[in-house]
Amino acid sequence: MTDAPTLLWLRRDLRLADQPALAAAIGEGAIVPVYVLDDETPKHYAMGGASRWWLHHSLASLDADLRAVGSRLILRRGKCDAVLAELATETGANRVHCIRHFEPWWRNAERAVAKRLDLICHDGNYLAPPGSITTGSGGQYKIFTPFWRALQQQMPPPAPLPKPSSIPAPAHWPRSERLNEWGLLPTKPDWSTGFGADWSPGEAGAHHKLNGFKRHAATYGETRNLPSVEGSSRLSPYLHFGEVSAAQVWHAVAGAGGSVDTFLGELGWRDYAQTVILQLPDYGSRNGRPTLDTLPWRTGPDAAADLKAWQLGRTGYPIVDAGMRQLWATGWMHNRVRMITASFLIKHLLIDWREGERWFWDCLVDADYGSNAVNWQWTAGTGIDANMFVRIMAPLVQSPKFEAGDYIRQWVPELAQVRGEAIHDPDEAGCRPAAYPPKIIGHRAARERALAAVKQAH
DNA sequence: CTTCTGTTAGT
DNA sequence: CTAACAGAA
Numbered sequence: 382m383t384d385a386p387t388l389l390w391l392r393r394d395l396r397l398a399d400q401p402a403l404a405a406a407i408g409e410g411a412i413v414p415v416y417v418l419d420d421e422t423p424k425h426y427a428m429g430g431a432s433r434w435w436l437h438h439s440l441a442s443l444d445a446d447l448r449a450v451g452s453r454l455i456l457r458r459g460k461c462d463a464v465l466a467e468l469a470t471e472t473g474a475n476r477v478h479c480i481r482h483f484e485p486w487w488r489n490a491e492r493a494v495a496k497r498l499d500l501i502c503h504d505g506n507y508l509a510p511p512g513s514i515t516t517g518s519g520g521q522y523k524i525f526t527p528f529w530r531a532l533q534q535q536m537p538p539p540a541p542l543p544k545p546s547s548i549p550a551p552a553h554w555p556r557s558e559r560l561n562e563w564g565l566l567p568t569k570p571d572w573s574t575g576f577g578a579d580w581s582p583g584e585a586g587a588h589h590k591l592n593g594f595k596r597h598a599a600t601y602g603e604t605r606n607l608p609s610v611e612g613s614s615r616l617s618p619y620l621h622f623g624e625v626s627a628a629q630v631w632h633a634v635a636g637a638g639g640s641v642d643t644f645l646g647e648l649g650w651r652d653y654a655q656t657v658i659l660q661l662p663d664y665g666s667r668n669g670r671p672t673l674d675t676l677p678w679r680t681g682p683d684a685a686a687d688l689k690a691w692q693l694g695r696t697g698y699p700i701v702d703a704g705m706r707q708l709w710a711t712g713w714m715h716n717r718v719r720m721i722t723a724s725f726l727i728k729h730l731l732i733d734w735r736e737g738e739r740w741f742w743d744c745l746v747d748a749d750y751g752s753n754a755v756n757w758q759w760t761a762g763t764g765i766d767a768n769m770f771v772r773i774m775a776p777l778v779q780s781p782k783f784e785a786g787d788y789i790r791q792w793v794p795e796l797a798q799v800r801g802e803a804i805h806d807p808d809e810a811g812c813r814p815a816a817y818p819p820k821i822i823g824h825r826a827a828r829e830r831a832l833a834a835v836k837q838a839h
Numbered sequence: 840c841t842t843c844t845g846t847t848a849g850t
Numbered sequence: 851c852t853a854a855c856a857g858a859a
Binding site for chain 3: 516517518520522523524527670672765766767769
Binding site: 524526527643766 | 849
């Protein structure tokens with residue numbers, strides 16, 4: 382037994398319960414938990430604005446939770462391998478525990494840290510260790526359904542580890558930077574005023590959300606596609622930042638009955654996205670199917686203006702605008718509406734899916750490299766999972782089909798007074814308020830333009 | 840045991 | 851169209 386503490390390197394695993402890296406470190410003596418704010422390692426994928434808002438509150442919550450069990454969170458900035466090496470020298474630590482991550486930049490960073498220090502990576506953020514589910518011939522799955530069938534054979538996941546009642550502290554704490562000086566919260570202007578009503582980042586907030594969801598998990602399959610109804614779990618940001626583990630969620634809801642299997646499938650998609658970025662690390666920027674590399678996406682001033690209209694929720698399609706405004710106001714968008722807005726950008730506006738991926742990356746509190754890339758490429762039809770570009774979603778059909786009226790009234794104030802079914806297409810119903818923009822392009826014309834473009838690509 | 844080939848399915 | 855599997859070669 383030596384006095385040398387062990388470093389606990391935290392990233393997207395900001396919890397104390399079911400935290401295998403923490404559990405392993407506790408067995409070795411004193412622990413220095415550290416979060417490194419590192420924008421250099423992810424480069425283009427440095428956290429976006431909404432994620433930074435979440436991170437700020439999550440780190441504050443984690444520090445309080447750590448202090449309640451005799452520890453604290455050390456904050457440092459810089460390139461993670463250099464910062465960890467420096468902290469190891471300062472504290473005399475010779476070992477680092479972390480939970481393994483699969484974003485390509487984290488895989489590189491783990492290799493870089495392992496060159497300088499004794500780094501031990503643990504699995505624990507996914508239902509099964511990504512890469513461990515293989516096809517009959519030993520390869521990695523490319524399609525969701527067979528992957529999910531194979532993953533279910535390995536379920537349930539191991540029972541979650543308990544939260545430690547105390548964490549051994551080092552004799553001397555190294556210095557920590559101050560969270561308030563990191564500038565993670567928006568100031569000029571503060572666009573986050575609408576975030577707090579929906580979210581309380583941190584482990585306690587995650588479990589509060591999970592406990593609330595347990596009560597309606599059995600009807601998830603019937604209500605999840607209705608944006609006017611609170612049918613989804615809203616666990617995505619908590620899962621992304623690791624404030625609750627997938628195994629904890631599984632064990633909490635698996636016995637709920639009803640259509641809870643539909644929800645468990647969504648956890649499966651989360652694991653699936655990791656196997657995709659393991660196989661194709663640049664999936665966030667490169668088409669899974671190179672046949673669509675030649676698709677003539679619109680560029681230039683007109684396309685830029687259309688992109689702006691989409692971002693601001695001023696396309697003249699109520700369901701699209703409601704979704705984009707919910708995203709801007711709260712850092713989150715209902716999943717059905719994510720599909721509709723994404724499809725609209727790609728096919729109606731014929732703008733490169735990477736522009737949408739980037740906007741979601743900046744605006745979502747649950748922005749996740751793997752899930753975001755998989756979902757955008759699925760919608761674009763460029764992904765390794767089959768979905769045809771020529772299948773074009775009709776937003777004005779989706780909107781009544783999923784009863785989005787009240788959702789539109791909530792998020793598009795110009796339309797709040799429109800009654801009945803006219804809400805889905807006030808232009809067509811002849812009751813469009815002057816303050817609400819006309820359609821940016823007609824559905825028929827957009828469809829024909831998209832089909833012509835994909836014909837040209839082949 | 841490996842490779843080929845036909846069948847089924849793809850939220 | 852391709853992935854994945856099962857059964858054949």
